[in-house]
Amino acid sequence: MLELRINGFGGQGSVTLAHLLAQAALENGEQGQALPFFGVERRGAPVRAAVRMSPTAIHAHSQCELPDYVVVMSEKLTAAAVSEGIAENGAVIINAPHAAAVEKRPTWQVDADAIAREAGLFSADGLFINIPLFGAVCRVLNIPQNIMEQTILHKWPGKNGERNLDAAARAYNTVKQISV
Amino acid sequence: MKEARVIMDTGAHAAALAVKSARVDVVPGYPITPQSSIMEAVAAMVENGELDARFIPVEGEHSTLAAAVAAAAAGARVFTATSSNGLLYMHEVLHMAAGGRLPVVMCNVNRGIFAPWTLWADQQDSFAQRDTGWIQYHCSSNQEVFNTILQAFRVAEQINIPVMVNFDGFTISHCLMPLTLPPQEDIDRFLPPHKPEWRLDPAHPSSFSNVTNAAEYAPFRQMLSSDIMASIPLVKQAAQEYKDITGMWDGDTIDAYRLEDAEVVAFAVNSMAAELRLSIDILREQGIKAGLLRLRLYLPFPADDIVSALPQNAQVMVLDRNYNFGHPGGILAAELKSVLFGRRSDITVKNRVMGIGGVDLTRRYMAAEIRAMMDE
The missing domain is CATH 3.40.50.920 (Rossmann fold)
Structure with missing residues (x-):
């Protein structure tokens, strides 16, 4: 069973990202689970969500205390997110223009803000960075690109889906490992 | 023959989909976190015509269950849902539903009790209703929530006792997991239309739940007690036949x-x-x-x-x-x-x-x- 924790700020779309990843597991022929932690939500407050993927039935219903991957929606959260708990050999995926590697950990970096901005994925409330982050996480987890695309079109059939596809594909192809 | 379908959905939506599959007639509802998403989904199904039912918005949980009791007494298949203090507010009417032998099915999304306020799960709310005469299931997965609501209607209508289907707030209600939806024809085979032995009908006036003397009251209570015990084989039979039809099994008792x-x-x-x-x-x-x-x-x-x-x-x-x-x-x-x-x-x-x-x-x-x- 693969476990991920998404750490972000309220309003960044962590819940949708968790749902997309769980759906991608199903599209990929596995079992998936998205378990957001619901607090008394406020825009801008730190939020988290658990995601699990497994070839067999998932029985876990706790938050991921020692996840294999920590997905950091904003680099301001990196230190706090990692200190919440991570598996011994766990890796970190950070949204940042030029992230510093997390000490002694495999670290991946993607500029989800820039990709979302260039793809026009924003509203008055801010950027939809969860779409490029979804592409980046799929690449890191070796989820095939066509499965990623299928998942987006399942969630957003039609025009919106196509715009999201471009942004997710750019992240899929530009996320890079900055330390091993 | 139609195949089962697998979707990703939350525990709350699994409950709403079971309500639709059970072809429920009446759903009174009042929102409370974390139950609200069940009622929102059911109300939307009624609004867009997916579910041919009457949705009754009321002003509080005491009235929610009062409306459920009245609709069930009129012979309808009735569903409602609540959580925590909402369930406590229903307490008096829980007794009326059970004593009145009305086969209402209700989801309680387990949540800790005020005071102090909490939004998250424990079982103080449902266990505190132990002595109201309701049958109580407790579920551990989204799929089990779906399966159990269908089994609950069957047991409730066989023995005329209301059934509470409990599951945890957030860790189940807001958790997205794979959900297998059996073909509707299989569900219809498992859960045939409700045919009440008795119902309130303005065309044939009768009275219901009158004042009784001890000589009448005591046998009613004794019957409720022994019928609750007699529901165990029905619970097992429902689980087994559900498995025979759908292939799914969550245990029985x-x-x-x-x-x-x-x-x-x-x-x-x-x-x-x-x-x-x-x-x-x-x-x-x-x-x-x-x-x-x-x-x-x-x-x-x-x-x-x-x-x-x-x-x-x-x-x-x-x-x-x-x-x-x-x-x-x-x-x-x-x-x-x-x-x-x-x-x-x-x-x-x-x-x-x-x-x-x-x-x-x-x-x-x-x-x-x-x-x-x-x-x-």
Whole structure:
């Protein structure tokens, strides 16, 4: 069973990202689970969500205390997110223009803000960075690109889906490992 | 023949989809977190014509269940849902539904009780309704929520007793998981239309729930008591026939995992009992012969099934997500001890309260707790 924790700020779309990843597991022929932690939500407050993927039935219903991957929606959260708990050999995926590697950990970096901005994925409330982050996480987890695309079109059939596809594909192809 | 369909959805939406599949007639509703998303989904289904039912928005939970009682007395198939203090506010009418022998099915999305306020899960709300005369299931997965609502309607309508289907707020209600939806024709075969033996009908006026004398009241109460006990075989039959038709099985009155040769047995309900399977695996890797007995039917308490399922000389670790105020520990431990007394003197029962108000219960934490309890 693969476990991920998404750490972000309220309003960044962590819940949708968790749902997309769980759906991608199903599209990929596995079992998936998205378990957001619901607090008394406020825009801008730190939020988290658990995601699990497994070839067999998932029985876990706790938050991921020692996840294999920590997905950091904003680099301001990196230190706090990692200190919440991570598996011994766990890796970190950070949204940042030029992230510093997390000490002694495999670290991946993607500029989800820039990709979302260039793809026009924003509203008055801010950027939809969860779409490029979804592409980046799929690449890191070796989820095939066509499965990623299928998942987006399942969630957003039609025009919106196509715009999201471009942004997710750019992240899929530009996320890079900055330390091993 | 149509195939089952697998989708990803939350536990709350699994409940709403079961309500649609059960072809419910009337749904009174009042929102409370974390139950609200069930009612929102059902109201949307009624609005867009997917579900041919009457949705009745009311001003509070006491009225929600009063409307449910009235609709059920008129012969309708009725569903509603609530949580926590909403369930407590219904308390008086819970007695009326059971005493009136009305087969309402209600989801209670388990949430801790005020005061102080909490939004997250424990079982104080549902266990506090023990003496209202409702049958109570407790579910540990989204799929089980869907399956159990259908089984609940069948049992309720067979024996004219209301059924409460409980599951945890957030860890189930807002958790997205794969959900298998059997073809509607299979569900219709399992759950035929409701044909009440009796109903209120303005064309044939009759009275209902009049004042009774002791000579009438006592037999009514005695009948309710014995019929609740008589629901156990119906619960088992419903689980078995549901499995025969859909291939899905969540246990009947209980659900066991690695229990046959277990020397240490965890005993719990709801989502923590799902996570406990992983704790059992951890303990087995440490060389401890651990197993799980998950209680699926809390009321009636399935004494015979528990007594015969527990392995010889087992230490039973009851993990209660509730308090039994006035006694040390939790409610499940007290219930379990009462059924073992005089029947299984070989069994040791130990108890801890944990996870109150949604404190996260991880597989590692619960495995460590069980280990610590072994040395007590």
